[in-house]
Amino acid sequence: MGLSRRLHLRPRQAHRQTPARVSRPCGIPAGRGVGDRRDLRGDARALYRELPVRRAAIIGFAATLAALYLPSWRAVLGDFPAHMLRHMGLVAVAAPLLVLALPDLARRFGPPVVLGAFFEFVVVWLWHLPVLHGWAQTEGAGTLFEQVMFLAAGWAVWAGALSAREPLLGAGGLFLTSMHMTLLGAILILAPSDLYAEICGRAPDLSGQQLGGMLMLAIGTPIYILGGLALTRRTLLGGLT
Template identity: 40%
Template sequence: MSIWPLPAGLLLLAWLWLGPLAGMARRAFSPHMMLHLGVVVVAAPLIVIGLLRLVPAARPPRRLMLAALAASAFEFAVVWGWHAPALHEAAARLDPVFVLQQASFLLSGLALWFVCLVGRERGQLAVGVLAMLFTSMHMAMLGLLLVVAPALLYAPQFCLGAFGLEPLVDQQLGGGLMAFLGALPCVAGGAWLASRLAAAEA
């Protein structure tokens, strides 16, 4: 089985972190969200899929439900925490905090996608479906809160607007990206796991 997702995910990470998007993400909100989502819901699952193909004998954690709860809670805390104004602005201002932010995005994404995709048995697949559902829901909720916010949530110097957009519109675009593109891969992953679960029960 081809392991192409692994190098594809690593190359995407290199482009995201070494390309122009990383600098833009510290000055405007929609590029920040593009960077965040690229790491968590594109690069991370590609890397996990590639690793699972490279090591097909990989086994789920012994207590998968507990591991899934821990990974989901960690991912939730990382996503919501880094979008609190104080932490978001600290990451935009300080290089070490920005590196910590990006590392935590990647680690939380890898942990979540691993516990969801490593399972093979019916109970393990069901755990993955639930974790994906929870993640899609909280991503959509945070995104919608950003869309409907009537004013900038972050200091103006860190939310300048990108692509010719006014700062508030840029913030709303970032929220829309999270609500749709953040939730969609998790919905797709959950649907795929649900189809495997249905086939296992047939």
């Protein structure tokens, strides 16, 4: 018998080294890495930058509502121009300010761009049919429901456009909205007679209807175009980076 058999020698096993423990940086909780902490810092910086915009938007939204409803615009402008001023103030001024004040809510519940623009189109044109317009002008419940629908329609189109993944798609929605607003304003200006006098039970006021159409063109059209241009600019700048 050989020496190795008598001594029952076994092959020598390789020495196992346990991996060195890497200490976790101070201040990072268990289960969260350095990359996650950087993400949190980035989110905090983004929130810090958004806060002044949110505050300004909240103040602007409150100021817009006060400007629309505290003065007696009917005594100053007449029935139809006052109605149109509030309509445009809600969909083109108050609604985008509300979206900017509540960006998380807009991103979570904002509709797709096309759906939001279509909803706004339907609401605006339906409420300018003589039957619904007459109800809104003569009944308190109709007025309240109309104003709420206008704000909801404005929220839909602006939330969809400003929170869209592709800013250019949001710009398209705003441009389409400006087009149908312009068309409706032109119809009101060029109509040969007062479309709402009979159903509202008042004397015809063609000049008041024309003034209302001009307010739609002067307020709604440029705001939607500027919003679309801003989103287009964001797309172009994003393509350059």
